[in-house]
Amino acid sequence: RAKEAGGGRVEVYAPHMHADVVRRLELGSDLQQALAEEEFAIEFQPMVDLATSRVTGVEALLRWWRGSEAVPPEEFIGPAEESGLMVPLGDWVLREACREVARWRGDAWDVGLSVNFTARQIAAPRFVESVAAALEETGLPPQALTLEVREEVLVEDAGQNVERLSELRNLGVRLAIDDFGTGYASLAYLGQLPVDVIKIDPSFVAGLGSDETRTLLTRTIVRLGSDLGLTVVAEGIERPEQLEALREMGCPRGQGFLVARPMAAGRVESLVRTNLEGHAPSGDVALPL
Numbered sequence: 441r442a443k444e445a446g447g448g449r450v451e452v453y454a455p456h457m458h459a460d461v462v463r464r465l466e467l468g469s470d471l472q473q474a475l476a477e478e479e480f481a482i483e484f485q486p487m488v489d490l491a492t493s494r495v496t497g498v499e500a501l502l503r504w505w506r507g508s509e510a511v512p513p514e515e516f517i518g519p520a521e522e523s524g525l526m527v528p529l530g531d532w533v534l535r536e537a538c539r540e541v542a543r544w545r546g547d548a549w550d551v552g553l554s555v556n557f558t559a560r561q562i563a564a565p566r567f568v569e570s571v572a573a574a575l576e577e578t579g580l581p582p583q584a585l586t587l588e589v590r591e592e593v594l595v596e597d598a599g600q601n602v603e604r605l606s607e608l609r610n611l612g613v614r615l616a617i618d619d620f621g622t623g624y625a626s627l628a629y630l631g632q633l634p635v636d637v638i639k640i641d642p643s644f645v646a647g648l649g650s651d652e653t654r655t656l657l658t659r660t661i662v663r664l665g666s667d668l669g670l671t672v673v674a675e676g677i678e679r680p681e682q683l684e685a686l687r688e689m690g691c692p693r694g695q696g697f698l699v700a701r702p703m704a705a706g707r708v709e710s711l712v713r714t715n716l717e718g719h720a721p722s723g724d725v726a727l728p729l
């Protein structure tokens with residue numbers, strides 16, 4: 441490992457520096473090595489049609505295996521952006537994930553792919569071109585790809601972001617608002633944004649069945665989404681009573697540990713195989729829910 445060899449690694453210590461800043465700098469240089477040494481991997485978490493339990497899509501989630509420890513994305517995505525690595529890293533995620541899913545679709549499974557993007561990734565030069573190129577090179581149809589962005593990406597100072605995402609949307613790519621309900625995208629905005637999917641934040645789902653306000657809000661978002669012609673996905677389903685409540689209120693889609701954990705590509709493939717060999721009609725992959 442380059443780390444032990446000390447090759448080119450610059451350590452910066454200054455007494456006035458906050459420990460956090462030092463940690464971020466170190467993470468930044470470790471990330472460069474990680475990219476070179478292929479320590480990154482992608483996991484796929486299924487999303488289902490709540491009425492039928494059919495898997496309608498998978499969300500690509502980036503993993504960093506630093507030694508034997510998995511570093512959570514929330515810890516390394518910020519530093520990756522600051523060190524300029526998030527754009528090549530995000531490009532790698534998109535291509536790898538498109539390639540896998542295009543292969544699964546080749547086996548007659550009509551599955552979609554969702555990929556997360558930050559504001560800085562969208563603002564990067566040639567963002568639109570790089571997404572279009574990934575689709576073209578992997579053969580994934582644009583209609584099978586959904587870009588997930590958080591509310592602030594579309595609302596806060598978002599002129600250029602919205603324009604770029606609209607360009608991709610004109611190609612057929614779909615757009616999802618991630619973690620809906622926690623940020624600035626007031627309900628009034630929804631009708632104006634170029635959006636196809638809203639993903640209800642797990643904090644709402646967590647309160648289903650126990651917290652009256654959160655239950656009421658979830659019901660309202662589900663109804664509003666459907667009135668606006670949007671696909672609503674409930675995120676973070678962990679308990680059977682949450683699943684029941686969502687089914688009862690007619691929420692179309694769901695995702696969460698109870699539905700399925702994020703899994704390696706090989707596990708998705710064995711899921712497909714089990715389904716094709718079993719009861720499911722051809723091309724359908726359903727989960728036992």
Ligand code: C2E
Nearest residue numbers: 501502513514533556557558676677678695696697698702
């Ligand atoms: P997200 O896009 O909202 O992804 C959902 C997160 O919730 C994932 O965490 C997933 O593992 C977790 N999750 C799913 N179901 C459950 C559940 O039932 N309970 C709980 N407690 N958690 C659940 P993860 O993989 O740690 O990712 C965290 C965030 O990092 C993501 O949130 C996304 O914002 C970001 N991220 C992950 N991969 C990428 C990537 O390739 N690019 C970018 N830009 N961001 C990424």
Ligand code: MG
Nearest residue numbers: 499556588618
């Ligand atoms: Mg997401």
Ligand code: MG
Nearest residue numbers: 618619639675
């Ligand atoms: Mg989310």
Ligand code: MG
Nearest residue numbers: 618619641642
């Ligand atoms: Mg999140």
